[in-house]
Amino acid sequence: MKRLPEWVLTGLLLWPLISWAQTEVPQHKKLESATILEFREPFKEMVIYIEKEEDTRHSRITILDTTLFVRKSAFNKKIKSIKPDEKMMAGDFRPGMKINLWVNYKQISQINNAERISLDETYYGPTTIVGIYEKLEGERAIIDGQAVVLQLEKGRIIEGMEEWKGKKFTSFNDMQLGAEVRVNGERKPDGVVYASRGTMRPTEMGKDDYLLRKATDNELRVTRSTLNIADTWKFRLISNNQLEDYVSSVGRRLIPEYLKTLPIDHPDRVAFKFFLVDEGSFNASSYPNGAVVVHSGLLKKIDNEAQLAAILGHEIAHVTQKHHARQFRNHKNWEAVKTFGVLASAVQGSITPMLVTAVAAEMSVGGFSQKQETQADRIGLHYMVNAGYDPREAVAIWKRLSEEDKDDRQKGQQAAALNWIQKSYKGTPAGGPSAGEAPSRAVSNEPAADQPLFPAHPSPRDRYTHVNFLISTTYGGLKMDGMRTEGTKFQAMVGLLRGETRGPVTDPRKSPKPPKPKPTTGTTKPKPPKK
Numbered sequence: 033m034k035r036l037p038e039w040v041l042t043g044l045l046l047w048p049l050i051s052w053a054q055t056e057v058p059q060h061k062k063l064e065s066a067t068i069l070e071f072r073e074p075f076k077e078m079v080i081y082i083e084k085e086e087d088t089r090h091s092r093i094t095i096l097d098t099t100l101f102v103r104k105s106a107f108n109k110k111i112k113s114i115k116p117d118e119k120m121m122a123g124d125f126r127p128g129m130k131i132n133l134w135v136n137y138k139q140i141s142q143i144n145n146a147e148r149i150s151l152d153e154t155y156y157g158p159t160t161i162v163g164i165y166e167k168l169e170g171e172r173a174i175i176d177g178q179a180v181v182l183q184l185e186k187g188r189i190i191e192g193m194e195e196w197k198g199k200k201f202t203s204f205n206d207m208q209l210g211a212e213v214r215v216n217g218e219r220k221p222d223g224v225v226y227a228s229r230g231t232m233r234p235t236e237m238g239k240d241d242y243l244l245r246k247a248t249d250n251e252l253r254v255t256r257s258t259l260n261i262a263d264t265w266k267f268r269l270i271s272n273n274q275l276e277d278y279v280s281s282v283g284r285r286l287i288p289e290y291l292k293t294l295p296i297d298h299p300d301r302v303a304f305k306f307f308l309v310d311e312g313s314f315n316a317s318s319y320p321n322g323a324v325v326v327h328s329g330l331l332k333k334i335d336n337e338a339q340l341a342a343i344l345g346h347e348i349a350h351v352t353q354k355h356h357a358r359q360f361r362n363h364k365n366w367e368a369v370k371t372f373g374v375l376a377s378a379v380q381g382s383i384t385p386m387l388v389t390a391v392a393a394e395m396s397v398g399g400f401s402q403k404q405e406t407q408a409d410r411i412g413l414h415y416m417v418n419a420g421y422d423p424r425e426a427v428a429i430w431k432r433l434s435e436e437d438k439d440d441r442q443k444g445q446q447a448a449a450l451n452w453i454q455k456s457y458k459g460t461p462a463g464g465p466s467a468g469e470a471p472s473r474a475v476s477n478e479p480a481a482d483q484p485l486f487p488a489h490p491s492p493r494d495r496y497t498h499v500n501f502l503i504s505t506t507y508g509g510l511k512m513d514g515m516r517t518e519g520t521k522f523q524a525m526v527g528l529l530r531g532e533t534r535g536p537v538t539d540p541r542k543s544p545k546p547p548k549p550k551p552t553t554g555t556t557k558p559k560p561p562k563k
């Protein structure tokens with residue numbers, strides 16, 4: 033019997049595919065400004081979740097052998113004209129990065145096959161980092177929460193400034209922890225910045241920082257059962273020694289080494305104090321003098337000690353980076369405050385409550401800037417890792433918050449904001465924020481008017497992707513599985529806390545959720561792609 037010709041066989045084999053293709057016409061689609069949430073194994077056909085700007089739903093993107101990873105400059109080029117140096121490796125793309133992509137979208141089977149993916153921002157290449165030199169591990173320094181390695185070319189140095197003027201530094205070993213270091217270098221795909229030169233100067237302790245610290249020291253009064261801030265904001269303290277010690281011990285573990293070792297009278301030294309107060313909202317806040325206030329509602333909402341460390345680390349970072357004074361200088365009442373002579377009186381030791389009230393109001397209503405929040409997240413993450421906590425728990429907090437019903441959260445925040453504003457602006461002296469403008473700000477459309485943990489920007493989702501990015505880059509080499517989470521110990525403390533809190537919980541999100549399984553950077557629940 034004669035064999036069937038080859039093309040017939042091929043045709044028979046391909047028939048199901050051909051008929052499928054008749055109903056399934058792939059659409060060539062261009063997507064911009066997506067964020068990689070995660071990569072899934074196996075890598076031969078990776079799946080990326082992306083978030084479109086106008087749509088918070090995730091999309092699954094299938095990576096094929098033929099998918100091209102390119103630099104942004106090659107995104108719209110014809111394949112033939114893409115130069116070799118415009119091509120990238122799949123491994124250069126990490127969770128948390130923003131991308132643009134071309135896909136072949138099949139509507140019926142809902143498959144997004146990636147044709148081409150490019151990085152939307154410059155993640156690699158020349159960069160400058162300015163920040164506090166926090167730690168040295170081997171040859172890797174942590175500056176501004178980022179990993180830096182010195183690769184000084186011939187003749188290049190780190191130049192000393194001010195009291196180190198004229199001195200030249202060639203290794204991090206000779207440099208002082210806690211100094212402000214600026215380095216120029218190149219960021220490589222391992223997330224490390226390889227610095228070829230830079231400068232080192234002592235950190236600056238401004239007059240404003242000093243005044244704010246003195247003011248908060250004076251205006252923060254602690255009695256056996258209350259924490260009173262500038263006679264305006266009163267909290268009931270949770271007075272249980274075990275709980276107080278617990279929160280303080282977690283907080284103290286996070287304080288950077290360079291601050292702990294400063295002499296007691298050094299101007300940069302901060303005496304951190306941690307307060308646990310009976311407040312149902314999911315919140316924590318910090319003050320310029322190192323006071324960190326944790327609401328009981330926050331403790332009830334999180335799963336373990338590592339998550340508490342993430343939040344305390346963030347608040348400590350606001351203090352170490354002197355964000356309060358920086359932000360306060362931008363306050364539109366700053367001039368008014370000065371005009372009314374508050375600062376003059378502060379110098380002489382008699383500080384009016386208004387100064388602190390205004391700071392607290394500014395921090396709580398306007399919040400810190402997006403840049404400051406991102407920096408506090410980044411440096412807080414370093415404090416957390418440095419203390420041995422699993423940094424993936426920080427991701428878990430923001431991830432959960434970003435997945436929660438946004439309307440619910442916004443309603444809760446606006447109610448809380450209004451409540452707080454009414455409390456804080458009652459009887460504010462002239463020169464402080466006027467009573468007329470405050471409520472209108474509080475009920476504005478900005479999603480998070482009241483809470484330092486939820487500033488208007490960045491959103492929990494942005495914070496999730498940023499922290500996720502750091503974990504996949506700066507901490508990419510860290511073995512996280514053995515790191516501390518301390519769930520059992522934490523839950524025992526929450527049990528104690530439930531007996532200590534009184535009154536109705538005001539947080540609209542009070543329903544406790546069962547602890548979720550330990551998250552990794554790759555556990556986003558898939559949602560159907562956009563139809």
Ligand SMILES: [Zn+2]
Pocket residue numbers: 346350400405408484485
């Ligand atoms: Zn913050």
